[in-house]
Amino acid sequence: MTTHSSSVWIAELSHSYKKQAPQVLTNINLSIPKGQLTAMIGRSGCGKSTLLQMIAGLLLPSDGAVRIGGKTVVKPSAKWNMMFQKPSLYPWMSVRENAALGLVFAGTYKQKQDRVDELLDMVGLSEHKDKNVQQLSGGQQQRVALARSLATEPEILLLDEPFSALDAFTRTALQTEVAQICHEQGITMIMVTHDIEEAIAMADKVVIMSHNPGEIVGDLDVPLTYPRDRSAADFIELKETLFNQFEQIDLAKQKEMAEVANQ
């Protein structure tokens, strides 16, 4: 298991898309130790994807900062890699070319081409590596995206609901695989999801976000080992705990919003 020095610090982060516009994120404080698998859960529009993009350096917050390994994030880097809901592969390239792209950009492809083959083997695509990515199924495409993200040996893997468009079987398999890979390789993982089971299946810690504006309102530790048995009593119990916690927060928020609307 490799160790990485970096961890993610988010301090006093707030964001609005335009000056004077209402905040989409407010007063976010979060510290993620290295190697931890974190799930951010919340309703659509709670700003969780925005927050993830800020950690990736694809967006800059209007207030506060994201620090990785002590340095403020100001731009994207191959060290913290993001997987999106869509695989977003380049359709003019083969499976292998797609997976190798980060290495090609870094100019290290020649030295590290074996790594691409190893990763494609790991995600079960070694026999498809010369195919065009358009010939693959949705799940296989997302696996290519995973191999592509891992090829640059990222310290942090950011996942923006990457399995939500897949069928249930593929989704479950990939959730288990990704969690296992991150765990084994010591990669810090931060994922955004609205699927409670996915959060419990993958994360060491679940952060609950509420909306209007997006803020962190609670968290839950998931002290389960990998691989996780979804039919085990403690898994089901944690799922229920998270669901209840989420529902209570959501109800409180709705009540609060109704009161504001009535005033």
Add this chain to the structure above:
Amino acid sequence: MSETTTTPMMVSVVNKATSAFRQLPVWVQNVSFSTFGMAILLLLWWLGGIWIASNPDTESFASFAPAPAFEALYELVASGEIWQTIWSSLYRILVGLFWAIILGVPVGIIIGYFSTIRQIANMPFQLLRMISPLAWMPIAVLVYATWDNAIVFLITIAAVWPIVFGTAHGVQRIDPLWFKVAKNLGADGYQMLMRVIMPAIAQDVFAGIRLAVGVAWVVLVPAEYLGVTSGLGYAINDARDTLDYAKLAAVVVVIGIIGYMLDSIAARLIKLYSWRME
């Protein structure tokens, strides 16, 4: 045999022949269709020739017909005269297209990428696009010292628009996530251009170039009516002046064949760089 029995018999023969034909390899079918189409064209040309020859008002143009035309074409090829003519025209087309691509692709990328610039450029570009390239002729003659350069300018100005709009269309169709992913994987500006933007838009650029080739080839002939003493347009004008209608028709055939070949090359390039799977 009565008509009532022949009709169903003929229908069944035609049906059998059609289904037998559909069993043939696709390329054989394609060649057959093209040959059939060309045969119809030749037939119409031949009939037109007969009609012209039989009409006292037009009989002096009778050598427009296929037989004298192909004879003249054979002479042009055998004497080697046609190659210099073709080369002069091809050279002008290629230089004109070269400049149209050099100007059109970057401009297309810029207006495709920046929506504000696109909005600003839209009206003036649409307006300029609709001006017949030949309308620029007097200006071209004033600006350029040689006729050759003036013609190249006219071809460029005709060919640049399809390339600009084709490229811009391609850029607009790029999935924004491709940029995000590439940035995230550490791409710099140059890598973004060469590994993402160019391959993504290549087929649209070549589709623009294909249209541009068509327009350029159409503009070339009238542009060569003026000033120059070489090229296919000049050859047509010269044949008209010397009342050599067989040669005129032969040059028309050459123009058609070369235009078809240029279009085929562009079509092949589109196919080569096309990544969308059916």
